[in-house]
Amino acid sequence: MPSPAAWLARCWERAARARPPGRSEARRRPAGLALVSEGRLRGRLLPAGKAALGAPGEAMAAAGPRRGAWLALAALLAWSGGRARGYFPEERWVPESPARPPRVLLALLARNAAHSLPAALGCLERLRHPKDRLALWVATDHNVDNTTAVLREWLMNVQNMYHSVEWRPMEQPRSYLDEEGPKHWSNSRYEHVMKLRQAALQSARDMWADYILFVDADNLLTNPDTLGLLIAENKTVVAPMLDSRAAYSNFWCGMTSQGYYKRTPAYIPIRKRDRQGCFAVPMVHSTFLINLQKEATRSLVFYPPHPDYTWAFDDIIVFAFACRQAEVQMYVCNKEVYGFLPVPLRSHSTLRDEVESFMHVQLEVMVKNPPVESSRYLSVPPKIPDKMGFDEVFMINLKRRTDRRERMLRALYEQEIDCKVVEAVDGKAMNTSQVEALGIKMLPGYKDPYHGRPLTKGELGCFLSHYKVWQEVVERGLEKSVVFEDDLRFEIFFKRRMMNLIYDLEEEGLDWDLIYIGRKRMQVEHPEKAVPHVRNLVEADYSYWTLAYVISLQGAQKLLDAQPLSKMLPVDEFLPVMFDKHPVFCPGMYFLLGKWFLLSCSLALFQVGFYLLWPCHLSEAKNTGQLKWISLSVVRSGVASSRGCWTATSIVPDCWPGWLGLMGARVQASEEQLH
Template identity: 70%
Template sequence: TASLSAPAMLRVGPLFPALLFVLLPARSRGYFPEERWSPESPLLAPRVVVALICRNAEHCLPLVLGAIERLNYPKNRVALWVATDHNSDNTTAILRDWLVHVQKYYHYVEWRPQEEPSRFTDEVGPKHWNNLRYEHVMKLRQAVLNTAREIWADYLLMTDCDNLLTNPDVLWKLMSENKTIVAPMLESRAAYSNFWCGMTSQGYYKRTPAYMPIRRQERRGCFAVPMVHSTYLVDLRKEASRNLAFYPPHEEYNWALDDVIVFAYSAQLLIYVQMYVCNKETYGYLPVPMRAHASLQDEAESFLHTHLEVMVKDPPLEPSSFLSVSLKQPNKMGFDEVFMINLVRRADRRERMLRSLYEQEISCKVVAAVDGKALNISDMELLGIRMLPGYKDPYHGRPLTKGELGCFLSHYNIWKEIVDRGLETSLVLEDDLRFEVFFKRRLQALLQEVTTHRLDWDLIYIGRKRMQVDRPEKSVPNIHNLVEADYSYWTLAYILSKRGAQKLLGAEPLGKMLPVDEFLPVMYNKHPVSEYMEHFERRDLHAFSAEPLLVYPTHYTGDPGYVSDTETSVVWDDETLKTDWDRAKSRKTHEQGELSFEAQNSDVLQSELENWSARDEL
């Protein structure tokens, strides 16, 4: 038996690979008949109707429509339903032009323009919502709801014409929540967003403790709420959605005539459909509503500010590729020069600031900041730099950092240029600020009043952190939104006269150096540490501040994305001593705390632009 085994193995051996090949199934066919079918293809994307109801939206349509084009969703599964009416601008022509160009990409387009009239009877302005306007919008929303049902759409996306959907996956993300009505929480410059957390028994807004943690994304998720508006997704596959309605209101409805309240009543009180808002990530932005008397210019500038807020966190939005946009005409706003300080290695900040200024039609001169990291002891000796005797950071007790030294020299070089060029009025901006709404108009109005009333001034803060918080600052008579500056931090943005620059240079600060935002209060005699002021004999800088401020920092200590080039550095004369200590203790870069009632600058003259919004949280 043993003698036969070996030859047998030799004969079988060469056959084994072939036998194995025969037994293995081919890649495209199974051994059993039921395994030989090709794999199933994926499901088609659900059919979606995107509804736009626009009025006087010329200023926002290029960006809004561009964002819709960039949604990461197959366009051949999307129907566009667009209506516009009562316009006094070019909204109708822009929408028509856009639809002509994009209709071939979308499954279906319904276009409902109404050329006349240009206003509703008895309205006080284009932002006034009277009952005629509410009823008209409710009928349009009901019409799009009917159309979506008639064409067997799976979903209906309602979105206002000034809402910017910056997250291209927003449709997929909302669908994945599997809710009948779900809204993406939209960001704004204030507490305002597109949901309510409370509603009174009469259908009005009710402030609740649950709102701000959701709005600030301290709690993340999808939350049941009594009201969503502006942008939301309706799942028309849900059986309960068949009874949703905007118009006519139910016969028992006796609340305010408002399309969002009527819809919420229809959903929650009639058919018990819960509304949800999701804040798991950033989905988009919306402007805060305007007061009834606001003009179209007010609304356009408010929307511009919404785009500026987008750029604080995200890249700038680009307009629709199918629409032509007029080039802007930047100017210096009446200043002899606008300086913008930027570290060469901070290209991201430079690009954001240049784009933000361009969008506001402001031209500037970029000034390369002195990089403290590149300074050595020889450089400092050559410049005659000496630290102010006894100076220590008020929170860490540390000496001056190289970053603070570079910051001071950056401003110092601008002061020298102002004097050398004989510039009477200049605006100095740092690159880590965010603009308030109506920034350009408010700044120009302030400059005009200061000139008209011949105010004796050297420096005017337009962005700062007020450090004296025990008592109010003195308001300036006859000039709106201006106070005499008390002890302040930050040099985010300020107006400087030629005389003011001469005073700052005349103090010869390089030989008794301290941070620039500590030096300025010394020069206008408001620094709380008298020992610092004793080193500067002449302290007669006439300093004021805008009230309220016109710019704020983009980030504060502890915020995501916060980076400091001044605090996170090394000590000016010792590169081995790091200063990136516990930032939680660095109150200098914290947000301004809420002032007590007694310390608020309540007697300052307020301009009409300070009351521009109709509501904040509401």
């Protein structure tokens, strides 16, 4: 078969040799149509006299070659089998480019925030939004710390990364004339903050920003997608729900007719995320986004207050009223964990209180999330850990639980506490020969309430870990030491309260052996006896848990002298037994007792870090199955008492009655399913 080029050339040659028609043939053509073949070539019929060529003979002479060319082209297309494409093939089309990210003005107001800025600015740096589409508007005033210097250093280092920077520092005065302290919100302070927010809003409008994001200097936006998620909600005013150590957050669900906070049933389900979504609320504050593309935002103002405003002179209430007058609905979203904020302190609180309160926010973040890293563009001074006046600070941790070790070490470092890590005994890795070699024997008749057997390997390892600490205290002659387990959560102001407690003990010259500073009190129906002249200290009654405690040299020696390895109990049962605080067990049957001094903080300085019902919890001491609550009514020596515990359903019928029956107690066990 000839090639397409040769075949096409042959067709052109045949067309050139075609004889033009004579005049008589042209005369016989119908008068209404001219050059039908040419008209079809062009896709239409041409009227007579509209031929492209001059005389009819010339037109017919030219029609032959053109007709042959057209036939040749048609034949070529047919030969190609439909493989021909249009002039602009589909695969060469260029898709539309995506829209550019919206322009956002980030407004940051800071006062006496040098302690929180490194972490807060680090969170802002990690927001997933192109920095060339972000403008910074930063203001600070009336500082007694070095907030201005911190912000200036940060802005100098990041200014080239962002679209623009507006910097409004005020060095003087250092305080308001009508304020009582750095945490007191006077009318002058309210007015100044409203003016600053209004200036930021006007700057956003002047630069044609699409959005403005207001962020307080102590709010930690730990979720880097926060800005994008808020924009996607397409609300006029929307806030991310921020978590705190209490029920407090950055929104209200109710407002009184005078503009004050109102308790509503809707608040707690939203705050606890039992209900998730974006909810219409009368108030959001601290961190929120305004969509300036919405027409209604043209009426929004922070200052001056609306002419009809008669409520309290408060910046957040004034803005909420402005939104109401502009018919703008506020929303709060709790679909994800966006960040954290501190609980407001009282007006007479000090700057030191605020520093420690914010540090506790960072500790709470670490309970379920990675720690908040400081800004890379700030020079943060290193912390100087100490032992809080103790001879040693012990932290017990299993070597394979690196997650807990890293969290605890970071939490202690943030509080400037130095510690010694004690490698816990891994009871799960011990075999029978190792247990016998240590001379370990279980207390006769004891059955663990969780499994109906003497002890789990985890409880065995837990006891041996604490036993190791007691041995070191005695060997090194440590007069006073503190012991931490690795699954605790620090309460606010822990270090200061701990140091004050030890100071008061030494001032009073009290004799003591062991002091609980993290426990679960069991005898809650009877008040504990207060220790005279020492704040927040009581004589400890029956308690669970050994999260944290202070132990003296004589206390450690007494525990070792009891030779507990030969009659072992779980450590949180052993301590009440040794101090004769157990409601059931009679210690004189197995232990020689002297005079013991067991004390406790009336307000715990810790709480357990990982509860059994948390999905992330993995107990190293107990292997729990389906959980039920077992309430036990115990009668001993004519005195009724009650206690309870979480236990596995499989051992309810015989575990506690068997052990308590050995001690001569009458037990009535009632069981109800946990819902």
